[in-house]
Amino acid sequence: MAKCHLGHSMAIYNGYGCWCAVDEVIAKPLDGIDECCKIHEKCYQNSSCKNMLQKYMFYPYNWTCDGLNYKVYEIVRQDKVYVSPPENRPTIKCTSVNVGCKRDMCNCDKAVVECFAKYAKPECKKVCPTTKKVVKIVGKIQRKVSELIWLQIGKEEQTDNLEVCEKK
Template sequence: MTECKLGVPATDYNDYGCYCGLGGSGTPVDGIDECCMHHDNCYDKIDKSMTCPSLYTLPYLYSCSNHQPLCTENQDICKTALCQCDKTLVECWAKYDIPEDK
């Protein structure tokens, strides 16, 4: 999804700031890190409010049209929610330059 919107893999954001990557705590260092914090909170909300299998390995479907990721309709509620979290993250990242330093 990140490649669709930004042209780079999501791994370019791994270990950036306090929240990009697994886990997270403290105050976000900038807007990109704040996007990651909101993404973590989005996943936490799904984990607490739905009975979903492992969030980090649950595959969902999406398409890409004109650099816009679109979550595929008619997926189960868990997949739809995860796709929306990831889409929101990528749209947030798009407001900022792609990080060069972590």
């Protein structure tokens, strides 16, 4: 979805701030991008999925990007790259075949991508003050859950991780 609507991979948000692919963080979001991740996490928590395993193991769901059909699988997804200015972004739609948990996961993922579209693509990762101890491994060693949630991509996109922002 991110490639469709934003023109870049979700991988760049992995480990960003206090809420992007970090479990059980209760901290104030660092900026708008981090707020998008918080909203996404809360969306997952409030979904109709019966347990956390369902939420994080990716029920395959169907979606369209300006009429082209896609289906999300655990890690591999057919995806085309669209790069366009914000006013001409392709439209994401969760298809009607999604019901229950699938529908909710699709809508949560769609909402976070649309939220990210409000902000410029980050040039570096902001780090949550409560996670500074693990900053050195972000981008190198990813928990399986984080990979499934945020990467949702093929191997060629795993190099899209950002460096940690330097303090000024």
